[in-house]
Amino acid sequence: xxxxxxxxIIEVQRIQEAIEKQGxxxxxxxxTEYEIAYCNNTGKMKYxxxxxxxxxxEAVFKAISSQxxxxxxxxxRKIEIxxxxxxxxxxNIENLKLKExxxxxxxxxxxxKEYAIATCNILFK
Numbered sequence: 001x002x003x004x005x006x007x008x009i010i011e012v013q014r015i016q017e018a019i020e021k022q023g024x025x026x027x028x029x030x031x032t033e034y035e036i037a038y039c040n041n042t043g044k045m046k047y048x049x050x051x052x053x054x055x056x057x058e059a060v061f062k063a064i065s066s067q068x069x070x071x072x073x074x075x076x077r078k079i080e081i082x083x084x085x086x087x088x089x090x091x092n093i094e095n096l097k098l099k100e101x102x103x104x105x106x107x108x109x110x111x112x113k114e115y116a117i118a119t120c121n122i123l124f125k
Contacts, residue, residue, distance in 0.1 A: 001103065001123060001124065001125060002123075002124050003121055003122065003123050003124070004063040004064065004066070004067075004121070004122045004124065005062075005063055005119070005120065005121050005122075006058070006059035006060060006061065006062030006063035006064075006065075006119070006120045006122075007059050007062070007117070007118065007119045007120070008054075008055040008056075008058035008059045008062065008117070008118050009055060009115055009116070009117040009118075010051050010054055010055045010058070010115070010116050010117075011051075011114060011115060012047050012048050012051040012111065012113065012114055012115060012116055013114070014051075015047055015050050015051040015054055015116075016047040016050075016051075019047070019050065028077075029074075029076070029077070030054065030057070030076045030077065031050070031053065031076075031077070032077055032080045034080065034082060035053055035080065035081060035082075038082075038083065039053065045111075048111040048112075048113070048116060049111070051111060051115075051116035052109040052110065052111045052116040052117075052118060053081045053109070054116070055109065055116045055117055055118035056079075056081045056089065056091070056107055056109050056118040056120065057076050057079045057081065058118070059107065059118040059119055059120035060079045060081075060091055060093065060105070060107065060120045060122075061075060061076075061079060062120070063120045063121070063122045064093070064096070064098060064122060066099075067098040067099045067100055067124070068096060068097070068098060068099075069097065072096065072097070075096070078093065078095040078096045079091065079092075079093055079096070080092040080093075081107065081109070089107050089108070089109050090105075090107070091105045091107050091120070093105070100124045100125055101124065101125040102122055102123065102124055102125070103123040103124065103125055104122070104123040105120065105121075105122050105123075106120070106121045106122075107119070107120045107121075108120075
């Protein structure tokens with residue numbers, strides 16, 4: 001067994017500008033329908049939630065980058081961040097083909113007005 005870790009931080013403003021300039025094209029390239037619906041339902045803080053999920057996807061990607069093919073398409077849409085009933089985020093990577101099986105994925109997301117950060121630890125078999 002081995003553990004892979006990923007971390008990412010992003011400025012909320014960068015995500016907000018990308019969404020405002022590119023609109024649906026950017027959203028559908030990066031986020032799943034679930035993520036778009038979730039973020040759009042968070043009111044004034046929607047850009048912080050989009051940024052946190054972007055950082056989460058980057059953190060997961062960094063943790064799995066040695067486990068995927070360089071030819072993998074739509075990686076960011078195949079990394080989905082949902083929420084459990086208690087609000088804790090969870091990662092769905094069922095649509096990715098990994099070289100090794102995952103046992104556990106733990107992710108933490110956080111955001112403030114200007115920044116969003118995420119850490120991810122993945123335990124591989």
